[in-house]
Amino acid sequence: AQSVTQPDIHITVSEGASLELRCNYSYGATPYLFWYVQSPGQGLQLLLKYFSGDTLVQGIKGFEAEFKRSQSSFNLRKPSVHWSDAAEYFCAVASGGGSQGNLIFGKGTKLSVKP
Amino acid sequence: GAGVSQSPSNKVTEKGKDVELRCDPISGHTALYWYRQRLGQGLEFLIYFQGNSAPDKSGLPSDRFSAERTGESVSTLTIQRTQQEDSAVYLCASSFSGVGGTEAFFGQGTRLTVV
Numbered sequence: 001a002q003s004v005t006q007p008d009i010h011i012t013v014s015e016g017a018s019l020e021l022r023c024n025y026s027y028g029a030t031p032y033l034f035w036y037v038q039s040p041g042q043g044l045q046l047l048l049k050y051f052s053g054d055t056l057v058q059g060i061k062g063f064e065a066e067f068k069r070s071q072s073s074f075n076l077r078k079p080s081v082h083w084s085d086a087a088e089y090f091c092a093v094a095s096g097g098g099s100q101g102n103l104i105f106g107k108g109t110k111l112s113v114k115p
Numbered sequence: 116g117a118g119v120s121q122s123p124s125n126k127v128t129e130k131g132k133d134v135e136l137r138c139d140p141i142s143g144h145t146a147l148y149w150y151r152q153r154l155g156q157g158l159e160f161l162i163y164f165q166g167n168s169a170p171d172k173s174g175l176p177s178d179r180f181s182a183e184r185t186g187e188s189v190s191t192l193t194i195q196r197t198q199q200e201d202s203a204v205y206l207c208a209s210s211f212s213g214v215g216g217t218e219a220f221f222g223q224g225t226r227l228t229v230v
Contacts, residue, residue, distance in 0.1 A: 034218070044206070044221040090158060102171050103148060103219055107157035
């Protein structure tokens with residue numbers, strides 16, 4: 001069965017520092033992978049997605065993620081964190097679309113940003 | 116519509132009463148998902164529709180929970196004989212199923228409080 005693990009429940013970084021949020025997935029075939037962000041009082045917003053092709057994907061708000069099949073990982077990175085990035089981040093995996101397009105989410109990583 | 120719409124946005128109900136939560140997906144989206152998010156928790160998958168059928172309802176926590184979808188459009192999640200542990204935000208998402216079509220767009224959620 002598909003599953004997603006986000007090992008870090010809560011991370012605190014200083015503003016301007018770099019960020020990496022970890023995501024590991026379990027899926028038998030090539031997965032579709034996503035990162036969503038949920039800001040306080042806001043809905044879920046898609047940051048970026050990987051379907052195929054280049055394993056380094058760029059998203060909105062300066063985020064990027066790298067798909068590493070050998071490590072079953074899809075870690076989210078940002079070179080310089082802004083205070084407005086404080087939010088909860090969810091990694092998700094889907095099977096290959098069509099009638100199998102279920103989405104499974106990790107439990108999330110809460111990001112706090114120190115001034 | 117422009118986005119996924121959920122109603123009501125907030126619902127307070129007495130323990131033991133039935134509630135209905137509504138989701139209007141983005142027009143043309145054939146896949147529809149329901150998730151539950153308890154306070155401070157991640158997204159818990161409930162059920163997934165492809166068209167009007169539900170190939171995966173494995174996440175429904177008990178027989179008090181049911182969902183239906185008609186006209187490949189609106190979906191209703193019904194919780195019978197509500198319990199306090201049902202208190203959560205219920206999120207609906209939709210996606211256009213097809214090649215690479217599993218990007219899901221989320222509604223703002225219905226915050227259910229059982230008192």
